Amino acid sequence: MNSDYGVTPIGTVRSCFPDKFGVPRQPSLCPHARGEVVLSSPWNTEEAFRGIEDFSHVWISFLFHQVPADQAPSALVRPPRLGGNTRVGVFASRSPFRPNRLGLSLVRNQGLTRRHGELCLAISEIDLVDGTPVLDIKPFLPWCDAPEAATGAWANEPPAATLPVRFSPQAEHRLQQIQWDYPELRDLIREVLNQDPRPAYHRDDPERRYALRLYDLDVHWLVANGTCVVERLEKA
Structure with a gap:
């Protein structure tokens, strides 16, 4: 039996997350996280997506392209x-x-659009880094994809958004300056930081400062007395 099955991406994700740091660990955790699948030939045609507007959510099959291809996976994680x-x-x-x-991700379908001549499927509630190769797209079917009797062991409930977020006066001023270009940025920052993207081994270091990139902006923040403080926003 042939064990070599080649796959060709049908498109690439254009995402609000240029880097891996800050990407939600699961989809739907950040409703304002938006992106699009830029379709490649021969699948960049409306005929291939006829009827998709009737589905609220779609499954995205993708490749974890930032994991080195020669890195041997472990049986335990x-x-x-x-x-x-x-x-x-x-x-x-x-x-x-x-x-x-x-990888497999369930995202909200925001419909087909053309941008600079490219056919794109707009999506939201994403957990996908920019440049992710997309291998397939399928509609979500509630009757079979979300069975009532399903259980999720140690991940049966969504993670609690436990980290309060506030913005410094400097960050507030910057958000007001750029609100027309990034109308949902405040909500996106809050949703991402609510999930506390810090590595577990950093959480006992109160002096550490962080920066994560959203769109083309670097968001600088720290955690003080149990609250995430957004200090400033800068162009990347």
Whole structure:
């Protein structure tokens, strides 16, 4: 039996997340996280998407392209949801470090659009980094994709958004200056930082400062007394 199955991306994600740091660990955690799938030939045609406007959500099959192709996956991984210390089987996790580097994401369908001559599928509630190769798109079917009796073991409930966020006067001023170009930026920053994207091993260091990139902006922040403080926003 042939064990070599080649796949060709049908498009590429253009995302509000240029870098991996800050990308939500699962879709739907950040409703204002937006992007689009820029379709490639021969799939950049409206006929291939006829009827997709009737589905609220779609599945995106993709490649974890930032994981090195020559990195051998491990049978055991340490999910951040379990504190980064408990090991589970790779097939009992959603770790990106897995055989074939395949990922699956459920996103909200915002419809087809043409931008600069390119056919794109607009999507939101995403957890996809910019440049992600898309291998397939399928409609979400509630009756079979969300069974009532389903259970999720240690991830049965969504993670709590536990980190309060406030903006410094400097950050507030900058947000007001750019609100016409980034009308949802404040909400997106709050949703991303609510999830506390810090690595677990950094959370005991009150002096550490962070920067994450959204669109073409660097968001500088720190955590003080249990609150995330957005200090400033700068052009990347």
